[in-house]
Amino acid sequence: MKSSRLVSLLLLLQTRGRMTAAQLAEELEVSVRTVYRDVEALSAAGVPLYGDAGHAGGYRLLDGYRTRLTGLTAGEAEALFLAGAPGPATQLGLGSVLAAAQLKVRAALPPELRVHADRISDRFHLDAPGWYADADETPHLPAVADAVWNSRVLHVLYRRWREPTDVERRLEPYGLVLKAGRWYVVAGPGPRTYRVDQILRLAVGEEEFTRPDDFDLAAYWTAYQRDFHDRLHRAQAVVRLAPGVTLDRAADHRREQDGWTRVTVPIESVDHAHAEFLRLGTGIEVLQPPELRERIARTVAELAERYGNFGAHGGDRGSGTRPSSRGGTSRAAPAQAP
Template sequence: MRASRLVTLLLLLQNRGRLTARQLAEELEVSVRTVYRDVEALAAAGIPLYGEAGHAGGYRLVDGYRTRLTGLTADEAQAAFLAALPGTAAELGLGEALATARLKLRAALPEQSRAHADRIQERFLLDAPGWYGDADDTPHLTAVAAAVWARRTVRLRYRRWRAPEEISRQVDPYGLVLKAGRWYLVAGGPSGPRTYRVDQILHLTCLDEEFTVPPDFSLPTWWAGHLADFRARLHTGHALVRLTPEGARRLGVTPADDGWTQALVPIESVDHAHGEFLRLGTDIDVLEPPELRARLAATARTLAARYAQ
């Protein structure tokens, strides 16, 4: 375990340059004290690294030093081939580059690891888009990706759901996120980072102006916070319900040992919950709120009368 961690620490310094002990500890998921011990062990083994004190300090390798510890294990080779998404790369204009890279990677692997990688390609396929919907038309995706890579400010005309429906903005494209088959641009502006659906970009112009991403911005961290905030704003109420074992399974609630399960579930609104709960049919009994129960009862009476004819 420690040997693997030492290799990872060394590769982090090689690929990223100067890193503080705290940054290394966060990457390796260990304590700062452990990082100190690991750095001492690498130095004792003859690895030319040194530390710099002060606010801008940290550990780094001597300029020009490159480790040869870049061989992939079987598990790492599997992960690399599993993470390669041909469809996604093609959308970003990198399909040919990915195919070439995979050929080079496969050729560099030992025979056993190559066999593992081949089995991954034979047995696993990631199809990101959801069911019951065509893929979004994203004619500006390649241009957006190019601006993200080049760190160039863009001016875009964008269509949104509220008035005014069409707006023009100048933003700094920090990164792209693929969520459930849909591309989102995370871009900085006067009010901080915001998300834009790439398929709703009507026109885009890449400017000559370069920008710098704030040093405290992390795309994965920001996106996780954005999703948490979205879910918190989405579910503003609760409903008290009783569920059959099948209803509990379909709603993702842990069922009771037998019979009905009572649960308090989050809802977006009475209107939304009405449509969602109707799908469960007789597998759900809504107890509260009263207006939702009354709404479902009225719908049930209407349906009964219609099908009784």
């Protein structure tokens, strides 16, 4: 809608300062001619908007002009409160700041939007860390966040996975990323990625650094994840999958006469694939590489031998049966839930 686009244009100039018509058109995903018309509409409405010609020109608002935050839709108010994850904010030392900001925004909302915001808080809770993993201890996270914000150089003792494990590093922290409950700092020179929980010792230096103007944290992280997965899955396995069984990243699907599907799957290593494929039980058959097929065959043989000798060890261990007073066996009563 034009009204929404005019508000977006106004907020862009308010937050970024001078912008050219081409830059505004790219941000708003409209033509430059549309930007010209929108600027004329804002000027006619009394907004102090000025255009400067020349190489360094562009549109800008009169110094000191600010627009009030009005016109929030119900969806925007809901998204605003959903975006504020209390867990990560607390880890960064900003829990009370986030709570105060949300309180102020909530107080400024009209009653009908306040209901939507409260409903989001009541019905949705964001919990980033995964199951079956202890939370990482990140005592240096607030100091790293402060260095990111103030462009201060860090001198750290960092533990990595290869020898020598403990190394000293000089970091220029560009930004922080929270991925699956784990914090990473992206730092120059490079840049490179470091796990915050692996920082053993930290000292904030007096030196300041200049963050590259063209550095985009979100774009860097997207490329980093893509490169990580490409490096991770350098080998391949050829497997057969039972009907209804699927595998992520599988390719070259070929349906066979018995209903099974032959696919090619990228794998990290024989050890990793061995553990992952065993989880599928009888729903998978590994064909290639030979060392992976032999490894799984040995494991299955060991399991068959172990459970094949089940009767020789008494027959009732873990069987859920017990001797009966009448000489036979009776089924044990199921355990009651607490």
